[in-house]
Amino acid sequence: MTGVLVLEQSLNGLQFGLMLFLLAAGLTLVFGIMDMINLAHGSLYMVGAYLIATAAAATGSFWIGLAAGVVGTAVIGMLLEVTVLRRLYQRDHLSQVLGTFALLLMANEGVRMLWGAQPIALNPPDSLAGPVELLPGFFYPAYRLLIIGVGLGVALLLYVLVTRTRLGMQVRAGASNREMALAMGTNVRRLFTAVFGLGAALCAVAGGMLGPLLAVQVGMGESILILAFVVIVIGGIGSIRGALFGALLVGVVDTAGRALIPLAFGHWLGPEAASGAGPAVASMLIYLLMAAVLFWKPRGLFPAHG
């Protein structure tokens, strides 16, 4: 029984961590390369989920919807970069906070205007609706397995992109020393737009994959945005490896905390404490984790800047 619980929670943690990674990867690149705090990153996640849900409903296929939504969000991300965000790179962090907060408000309200205030449905593909028997007697939802698969696949793709391609080389150069990369002749305008589009696409993938599990609704981007910030701060800003490590750490700690702390409270303090304080204390865990990491490693676990 305990073994099954641990296995199930580990998989849940892995799945949540990988999705957080998709969000954090874009955020950390934008932060590391453009030195830009983007509060509207979570809005791209929301817009992605909405686009995917709409396209999936229109075509009747989850997969076509996913592809269309991801492309659409990437285009929106790049348009946003070209029209507005580009003007904020040279400004201080506080202006960026205000500017992207404004975008966040507009995105939320824009979505509410187009799709209404009610959450909309995004159904997982029928073929993946049931559970799979992973081990004898251990069933796990097929769709969650798919999320893990997609997460690992995208992470691998990103790894290849960053370490094996010219664009990736420029990205790494930009993250470790922006001025030097500029001086060496990187076409920054195109690079920044590409990075932004990539980040937006990753957001949309996460939004589309998590959409069937969580609700597709206005404001869905904000709570997860804060988690993504926590991830990149734990990992070290600008570091993809740090983002992956931080995301998995946060995913596992958060999931394990939510599963185990109520159990522990129930064991020692009685059922009342378990149902009341348990979830809240579990929610505090990752912030405790972040405070502890920053206390001992004030620049995160994998600082990207030299």
Add this chain to the structure above:
Amino acid sequence: MADAMAERFLRMRTVSSSSSHSPPAAPQAVSPHEARPGLLDHALHLRWTLPLLAVLAALPLVASALGEAFYVGLATRILIFALAATSLNLILGFGGMVSFGHAAFIGIGAYAVGILMQQGVVSAWIAWPAAVLASALFALVVGAISLRTRGVYFIMITLAFAQMLFYLMVSVKAWGGEDGLSLAGRSVLGGGFDLGDDTRFYYVVLVLFVLAFLVIQRLLNARFGHVLQAIRENETRMLAIGFPVYRYQLAAFTLAGGLAGLAGALLANQSSFVSPSLLQWNQSGLLMVMVILGGVGHLWGGFIGAVVFLLLEEVLAAYTIHWQFVLGAVLLLVVLAAPRGLAGLLRREPRA
């Protein structure tokens, strides 16, 4: 030795009016303009302040004459947020410390009033100072740990503490948990002065805001404020010439926390309700937006930001249910067009 050098450094940065070179003039004859403020000085500009104060003082009378008592409540809310935003501006704008957890201090102030009232302590003379002290104490602890970090990491660690407090308040059932705490009424001031009356409450808030504003203004123009701003300009240099940078920053952080606690106590009183949503991170974000909108490091930044933001919210909400979209567009326009906030538009470059 170090202190003497530091003094000289400060004087270099702030063209002092009492410099020995100025000819001995009859003090009565000196107009405020001749006492030329330095870069780190922030004058009250009585020319604008006194009429503004008169308007604020007359506001309830005008509102009741027009039969629009609603505006008194709105103005009270704006003043409370102006107090909170001004306290944030003290550390964010003048101290260079970007705290993303300011809502926590407001929340503690509000909960202090709520919890004390739950225990039967209704006196404002006990509850409000308790709120300030509790918030200041929490700020002292948070600041002592957070000020070890810099930049974005400071932003995130202050956020972390605020989030922990948020989830703590969600979980404590005795204090209402997620549903919050309803207050039986407003705090009692005694002497037959009933705070339950909205107009009277407004005046109390106004007096407290003015007092807090004056304290901050005096502080900024005093040695403490100059040191704080000099640290913002060049921390390494201030360390090198012997200032205890950490202690100055911590003192400012604690003071800002205490003032935010006062704002929280007032907020709890106004709405007679306290809930964890007061501590949510978007509340901290909102305060930050107000300060940036008004003018970071401008004496009036917090006030202008709170007034403009909340009025804009109110006006736009009256016209369209999609007011958030318009609000966002306006904010975006401000960012692109007014890099130093709205107050930056008013500020004339100091004449040399």
